[in-house]
Amino acid sequence: MSSRAGSRIKQISTHLNSNPFLELNTPFSTERSARLEDDKGNRIPAKKVQEVKTKVAEVRNLAPKPPKKMSNQAPHPALLIPGPIEFDDAVLSSMSHYRYPILLHPFASFHIHGHLGTDFEVLGNLRKLFLTSDPASQPFVISGSGTLGWDQVASNLVEPGDEVLVLHTGYFADSFADCFETYGVKATQLKAPIGDRPQLDEVEKALKEKEYKMLTVTHVDTSTGVLSEIQALSELVQRVSPDTLVVVDGVCSVGSEEIRFDDWKLDAVVTASQKGIGCPAGLSIMMVSGRAIERFKARKTRPTSYFGSWKNWLPIMQNYEAKKASYFATPSPQLIHALDTALKQILSRPIEDYWAAHKTASQKVKKAVADLGLRQLASKPENQATGMTAIYLPEGITPPDVLPSLLKKGVIFAGGLHKEIATKYIRFGHMGVSVTDPDRPDITKAIESLKEGLTEAGYKA
Numbered sequence: 001m002s003s004r005a006g007s008r009i010k011q012i013s014t015h016l017n018s019n020p021f022l023e024l025n026t027p028f029s030t031e032r033s034a035r036l037e038d039d040k041g042n043r044i045p046a047k048k049v050q051e052v053k054t055k056v057a058e059v060r061n062l063a064p065k066p067p068k069k070m071s072n073q074a075p076h077p078a079l080l081i082p083g084p085i086e087f088d089d090a091v092l093s094s095m096s097h098y099r100y101p102i103l104l105h106p107f108a109s110f111h112i113h114g115h116l117g118t119d120f121e122v123l124g125n126l127r128k129l130f131l132t133s134d135p136a137s138q139p140f141v142i143s144g145s146g147t148l149g150w151d152q153v154a155s156n157l158v159e160p161g162d163e164v165l166v167l168h169t170g171y172f173a174d175s176f177a178d179c180f181e182t183y184g185v186k187a188t189q190l191k192a193p194i195g196d197r198p199q200l201d202e203v204e205k206a207l208k209e210k211e212y213k214m215l216t217v218t219h220v221d222t223s224t225g226v227l228s229e230i231q232a233l234s235e236l237v238q239r240v241s242p243d244t245l246v247v248v249d250g251v252c253s254v255g256s257e258e259i260r261f262d263d264w265k266l267d268a269v270v271t272a273s274q275k276g277i278g279c280p281a282g283l284s285i286m287m288v289s290g291r292a293i294e295r296f297k298a299r300k301t302r303p304t305s306y307f308g309s310w311k312n313w314l315p316i317m318q319n320y321e322a323k324k325a326s327y328f329a330t331p332s333p334q335l336i337h338a339l340d341t342a343l344k345q346i347l348s349r350p351i352e353d354y355w356a357a358h359k360t361a362s363q364k365v366k367k368a369v370a371d372l373g374l375r376q377l378a379s380k381p382e383n384q385a386t387g388m389t390a391i392y393l394p395e396g397i398t399p400p401d402v403l404p405s406l407l408k409k410g411v412i413f414a415g416g417l418h419k420e421i422a423t424k425y426i427r428f429g430h431m432g433v434s435v436t437d438p439d440r441p442d443i444t445k446a447i448e449s450l451k452e453g454l455t456e457a458g459y460k461a
C-alpha cells in the first residue's frame with residue numbers, strides 16, 4: 001500500500017477511534033482544541049501553519065483579476081421582490097466549491113491538509129455588519145431560514161408562561177406571535193392600522209400595564225413595507241421597563257436599513273441570508289447581546305427546542321469564532337462560503353455607504369411611484385422602508401393584471417401579502433446588488449416596466 005493511501009486510511013479510521021487525531025468539540029465538550037498534523041501524523045506547529053497561509057494569500061494576490069462584467073449568469077428576469085433577491089456573480093460562484101470550511105465540521109479533517117489557506121471570518125464580519133464591538137455579543141449562523149430565528153428567540157430567551165409584547169406592523173408579527181404561542185409563551189400584540197406602526201405613547205402605556213419579559217418589533221414588515229423606529233423604541237423600553245429584552249425581526253432590514261446593535265442597546269436581531277445581505281436563502285443569522293445570553297443561561301427550564309437550542313449552538317459558535325473544529329449538526333458550507341463573500345463585499349467600504357446606496361435607490365422608486373399618482377401602504381415618509389416599497393394599485397386593477405406583463409418585460413415583483421388587502425397592492429424589493437451595482441439596470445428597468453404595465457392594464461397617470 002502507498003504511504004499516501006495508508007495515511008488516508010489512518011485519517012478515516014481516526015473517526016472511528018475513541019481518541020481521534022482531530023479533537024472534536026461538541027456542545028458537551030469545550031476543549032476548543034484543533035491540532036493540525038501532516039501526512040505522517042506529525043503535529044504541524046502553529047508558526048508553520050501561518051507561513052503556509054501567508055504563502056497562499058501571496059499566490060492568490062498574484063493571480064490575474066478577471067475583467068469586470070455585469071453578470072455571468074444566464075439571462076433571466078430581474079428578481080425584484082422583497083427577498084430573495086438577485087445575486088452577485090462572486091457570491092454565487094463561491095458556492096460552487098467542493099470543500100468544507102476547515103473548521104466547521106468534524107469530517108473537515110479529511111480536507112485539512114489541502115486547505116490551510118481557507119479564511120473563515122463570517123462571525124467576526126457579522127459583528128462588523130451589526131456594529132457591535134462588545135465581546136459579550138454573540139453571533140449565530142445556523143442552517144435554516146429567517147423563521148428559525150423566531151424559534152430560537154421563543155425557545156431560548158423566554159420560558160413557557162412568560163409574557164411578551166409583539167408590536168404589529170403586518171403579517172410577520174402575527175407569525176412571530178404564533179411562534180411564541182407554539183412554545184407556550186403568551187404573546188400580546190399591539191396593532192396599528194394597515195400602513196402605520198404602533199405609536200411610542202401606546203407602547204409606553206402597554207409596557208406599564210403588564211410586566212413583559214420581551215418586546216419584539218419587526219424592523220421592516222415585508223407585507224406592508226412599514227419601517228419601525230428601533231432606536232426610539234429601545235430608548236423607551238430602557239426608560240419604562242428596563243428588564244424587558246428588545247428583540248428585532250430584521251429579516252427584511254439588515255443590510256438595507258441602519259442598525260446599530262451596541263449604540264441602540266438591542267438584545268437580539270434576527271435575520272436571514274437572502275435579503276439585504278445578498279446571499280442565497282438557507283441561513284438563519286442572529287446577533288444576541290451579552291445581557292440576553294445571561295438571560296438564557298439563567299433559565300429555570302430547558303430550552304424548548306432541540307435543533308434551535310443555544311445549549312447546543314452557543315459552544316459551537318464560540319468554537320467557530322475561535323477557529324476550533326466543532327460539530328453539533330451539519331452546517332451548510334457552500335452557503336457559508338457565499339455569506340463570507342457577501343459580507344466581505346458589503347464591508348469592503350464603510351457600512352454607511354451600503355445603506356446610502358439603498359437610500360438613493362429607494363428615493364428614486366418612491367418618487368416614481370408618486371409621479372405615477374400611486375400611493376404606498378406606508379403613507380408617512382418616516383414609516384417607509386428603504387429596501388422595499390409596497391404600492392397600492394389603481395382602483396380596478398389587481399396584481400394578476402400587472403405582474404405577468406412585468407414578467408414579460410423582464411422584472412419580477414411580488415403580489416400583496418397582507419390578508420386584508422392582498423388583492424389591492426404589489427411589492428417592489430430594491431435591495432442588494434440591484435441597487436449597489438451601478439452596471440445593473442434593474443431599478444430603472446423596473447420603474448419603466450411598471451409604467452408600461454399599468455398603461456397596458458388601462459391606467460392613465
Ligand SMILES: Cc1ncc(COP(=O)(O)O)c(C=O)c1O
Nearest residue numbers: 145146147172222249251252272
Ligand atoms: C420580516 C420577516 N420576518 C421573518 C420572515 C421569515 O423568514 P424566512 O422566510 O426566511 O423564514 C420574513 C420572510 O420574508 C420576513 O420578511
